Amino acid sequence: MTEMSGAxxxxxxxxDLGVDTVFGYPGGAVLPIxxxxxxxxxIKHILVRHEQAATHAAEGYARSTGKPxxxxxxxxxxxxxxxxxITDALLDSIPMVVLTGQVPTTLIGTDAFQECDTVGITRHCxxxxxxxxxxxxLGPIMHEAFHIATHGRPGPVVIDIPKNVQVATGTYSVxxxxxxxxxxxxxxxDAAAIAAAVEMIAAAExxxxxxxxxxxxxxxxxxxxxxxxxxxxxxxxxSTLMGLGAFPSDDDKWLGMLGMHGTYEANMAMNRxxxxxxxxxxxxxxxxxxxxxxxPEAKKIHIDIDRSSINKIVPVDLAVIGDAGRALDAIIAxxxxxxxxxxxxxxxxxxxxxxxATRCLDFPEKKEPDADIMPQRAVRALFDxxxxxxxxxxxxxxxxxxWAAQHFGFSDPNRWLTSxxxxxxxxxxxxxxxxxxxxPDRLVICIAGEAxxxxxxxEMGTVAQYRLPVKIFILNNEWMGMVRQWQExxxxxxxxxxxxxxxxxxxxxxxxxxxxxxRIDTLGELEAGIRTMIDTPGPVxxxxxxxxxxxxxxxIPSGAAHTDMILQPNDIVGTMDDEAKALV
Amino acid sequence: MKITTxxxxxxxLAITVDNEAGVLAKITGLFTARGYNIESLTVADIxxxxxxxxxxxxxxxxxxxIDQIIAQLDRLVPVHSVTDLTDQGAHVEREIALVKVxxxxxxxxEALRMADVFRAKVVDTTLTSFIFEITGNxxxxxxxxALMRECGLVEVGRTGVVAIARGSEAL
Numbered sequence: 001m002t003e004m005s006g007a008x009x010x011x012x013x014x015x016d017l018g019v020d021t022v023f024g025y026p027g028g029a030v031l032p033i034x035x036x037x038x039x040x041x042x043i044k045h046i047l048v049r050h051e052q053a054a055t056h057a058a059e060g061y062a063r064s065t066g067k068p069x070x071x072x073x074x075x076x077x078x079x080x081x082x083x084x085x086i087t088d089a090l091l092d093s094i095p096m097v098v099l100t101g102q103v104p105t106t107l108i109g110t111d112a113f114q115e116c117d118t119v120g121i122t123r124h125c126x127x128x129x130x131x132x133x134x135x136x137x138l139g140p141i142m143h144e145a146f147h148i149a150t151h152g153r154p155g156p157v158v159i160d161i162p163k164n165v166q167v168a169t170g171t172y173s174v175x176x177x178x179x180x181x182x183x184x185x186x187x188x189x190d191a192a193a194i195a196a197a198v199e200m201i202a203a204a205e206x207x208x209x210x211x212x213x214x215x216x217x218x219x220x221x222x223x224x225x226x227x228x229x230x231x232x233x234x235x236x237x238x239s240t241l242m243g244l245g246a247f248p249s250d251d252d253k254w255l256g257m258l259g260m261h262g263t264y265e266a267n268m269a270m271n272r273x274x275x276x277x278x279x280x281x282x283x284x285x286x287x288x289x290x291x292x293x294x295x296p297e298a299k300k301i302h303i304d305i306d307r308s309s310i311n312k313i314v315p316v317d318l319a320v321i322g323d324a325g326r327a328l329d330a331i332i333a334x335x336x337x338x339x340x341x342x343x344x345x346x347x348x349x350x351x352x353x354x355x356x357a358t359r360c361l362d363f364p365e366k367k368e369p370d371a372d373i374m375p376q377r378a379v380r381a382l383f384d385x386x387x388x389x390x391x392x393x394x395x396x397x398x399x400x401x402x403w404a405a406q407h408f409g410f411s412d413p414n415r416w417l418t419s420x421x422x423x424x425x426x427x428x429x430x431x432x433x434x435x436x437x438x439x440p441d442r443l444v445i446c447i448a449g450e451a452x453x454x455x456x457x458x459e460m461g462t463v464a465q466y467r468l469p470v471k472i473f474i475l476n477n478e479w480m481g482m483v484r485q486w487q488e489x490x491x492x493x494x495x496x497x498x499x500x501x502x503x504x505x506x507x508x509x510x511x512x513x514x515x516x517x518x519r520i521d522t523l524g525e526l527e528a529g530i531r532t533m534i535d536t537p538g539p540v541x542x543x544x545x546x547x548x549x550x551x552x553x554x555x556i557p558s559g560a561a562h563t564d565m566i567l568q569p570n571d572i573v574g575t576m577d578d579e580a581k582a583l584v
Numbered sequence: 585m586k587i588t589t590x591x592x593x594x595x596x597l598a599i600t601v602d603n604e605a606g607v608l609a610k611i612t613g614l615f616t617a618r619g620y621n622i623e624s625l626t627v628a629d630i631x632x633x634x635x636x637x638x639x640x641x642x643x644x645x646x647x648x649x650i651d652q653i654i655a656q657l658d659r660l661v662p663v664h665s666v667t668d669l670t671d672q673g674a675h676v677e678r679e680i681a682l683v684k685v686x687x688x689x690x691x692x693x694e695a696l697r698m699a700d701v702f703r704a705k706v707v708d709t710t711l712t713s714f715i716f717e718i719t720g721n722x723x724x725x726x727x728x729x730a731l732m733r734e735c736g737l738v739e740v741g742r743t744g745v746v747a748i749a750r751g752s753e754a755l
Contacts, residue, residue, distance in 0.1 A: 123610055124617050128661040131605070148661060182602060182664040308655035311648060578585035 027074025029101030055085020060434030076114030091421025127155030135170030152185025189322030213242030214280015222325030369524025396452030426455025
């Protein structure tokens with residue numbers, strides 16, 4: 001219980017909560033907090049170039065460490081610029097606390113300079129938000145906000161702090177034990193549900209695990225448990241985009257990612273399974289495809305910490321509400337206690353192997369040294385070159401993201417940072433900045449498209465300022481490739497505004513920011529170029545020119561079932577009916 | 585292509601929430617953001633220390649949507665409890681309407697007569713008007729207002745539904 005200014009309380013609370021890094025951008029309404037942070041001995045402030053990047057950097061920090069990301073921005077445009085990253089964190093369940101400055105309480109509601117209704121604007125893109133009107137409340141609110149951001153299903157929390165509340169003095173207090181009076185997520189799964197799950201798994205003839213970002217959010221131990229349960233049951237496993245890394249991609253039980261750009265074997269296994277064990281995944285539309293044809297033969301077990309995810313899109317037979325890791329541990333314990341042995345799934349695996357034989361991720365390419373680089377080849381070469389380096393990979397959004405998900409293999413959680421739910425172009429580069437700050441000695445690579453990268457390219461300055469060795473690997477095809485691909489599929493190749501015109505010279509741009517710039521034009525230059533990127537200290541941008549018109553396959557077209565995958569480019573029709581066109 | 589919507593059933597939800605700024609916006613915003621219906625909404629502080637409010641929402645949707653509404657409400661941080669009174673069974677619903685009727689002669693007499701049948705109270709009168717106060721379930725209020733339309737109805741104010749489960753148990 002000490003008397004201090006609101007700004008000092010904010011900083012004291014950050015210290016007490018173990019925060020070491022804040023991503024932010026100063027402005028009039030947060031000057032008192034910035035002053036309190038001035039030359040702070042333990043809290044490092046990373047000055048970004050745009051507030052959106054601060055939020056994505058905080059996401060990258062959070063996703064790569066499991067700790068909450070912290071953002072500090074000013075009122076008005078500072079807060080509105082942060083909204084995209086806050087929404088991204090909400091959809092991908094990333095723990096984040098965003099501190100926004102606000103005009104003094106005496107001016108709230110007067111359309112004051114740089115005033116916006118931050119709590120109003122962020123009400124539905126946060127897990128929770130606060131407007132602090134009294135400095136005495138700052139201590140408890142800061143601690144409660146971190147509790148809410150990190151407990152249950154993680155998410156972003158905004159604390160809006162008027163400038164006079166930062167300047168006024170009050171009593172800083174820390175709640176001894178946070179038990180929110182209404183927010184108490186169920187973490188421990190119900191024993192009866194676990195017992196039922198064990199029996200359903202033991203009885204299944206064609207089981208498949210379908211796992212998601214919830215396994216990553218449950219911490220690295222949950223990934224260990226997942227591997228153990230998969231080994232015990234002998235069942236195949238697929239994962240969503242957000243769940244990549246929870247299960248090693250070189251394991252023979254691994255089917256690859258499922259969904260719109262998932263593998264044929266993963267989608268067919270989902271379609272023909274008699275039991276789907278969903279762990280920390282939410283039956284997103286990108287995963288299910290046409291709902292009335294989704295997994296018609298399967299009973300479904302849904303393990304999720306968020307009750308509202310259950311039966312939201314797909315009705316399930318058994319709901320297990322709780323932390324993914326604890327649920328997996330409980331199922332393992334139940335399985336062993338019951339003395340279950342893995343069933344003979346030989347017939348099921350023979351069918352899976354039949355689907356695998358389509359080799360759906362193969363792609364046509366020329367092998368001559370002067371040939372165009374296929375983007376899939378570029379990702380595979382990057383994967384091969386970084387084996388053993390345990391890199392952290394971030395992506396922007398689009399074709400390159402899907403190619404990275406398909407062709408880059410992950411063995412451990414927290415190495416794959418991508419914008420899944422919101423699909424935010426401009427996410428990957430700042431996320432790489434955040435990941436690099438949190439992991440200064442690791443190799444951090446942003447696999448980017450030339451269009452997405454430009455949405456937050458100003459962060460090259462941040463990287464230069466903090467001498468971060470971030471690598472950007474651009475799959476440059478001079479198109480907003482995914483938009484063009486959809487126009488090809490749906491609008492008879494009328495390429496409305498999808499060409500990346502007037503691109504900068506990325507090598508010169510690198511030079512302008514004090515980075516190293518490289519350009520790779522042909523297949524013959526690919527491996528050496530990637531090697532140079534890895535071996536060059538400091539930040540490197542690689543402009544890897546790839547085959548311009550390559551498309552991302554396999555693909556479940558909009559409104560189609562898992563069984564209706566397009567495997568090869570020549571399967572494209574070029575038109576679609578209105579029902580399919582109306583789907584995202 | 586035509587856009588179709590599913591038909592639903594009416595449910596009365598009782599929600600207790602922290603009585604703090606922004607809670608109502610959070611709840612109504614959830615309904616608009618996720619495309620749920622609100623037929624009526626009432627809210628008032630119900631605890632002696634003014635810490636809790638009770639919100640009664642009448643909504644409409646197919647059973648899976650009602651289930652989602654409850655789950656979505658329940659995960660909001662300031663929400664303490666969500667109870668589906670319709671699902672729970674026997675409960676009492678009431679709303680109040682103030683109904684202003686203007687006119688003279690036979691219509692005025694007829695209005696007064698019908699108000700008596702509906703046990704509506706006269707809470708204000710002039711030589712050319714009445715204000716009736718009527719309490720009941722929504723159907724009764726609807727029927728009274730429909731009859732008053734024939735007798736010179738000029739204005740209606742309704743509270744929306746409040747509801748509580750029968751029996752000795754609390755939420």
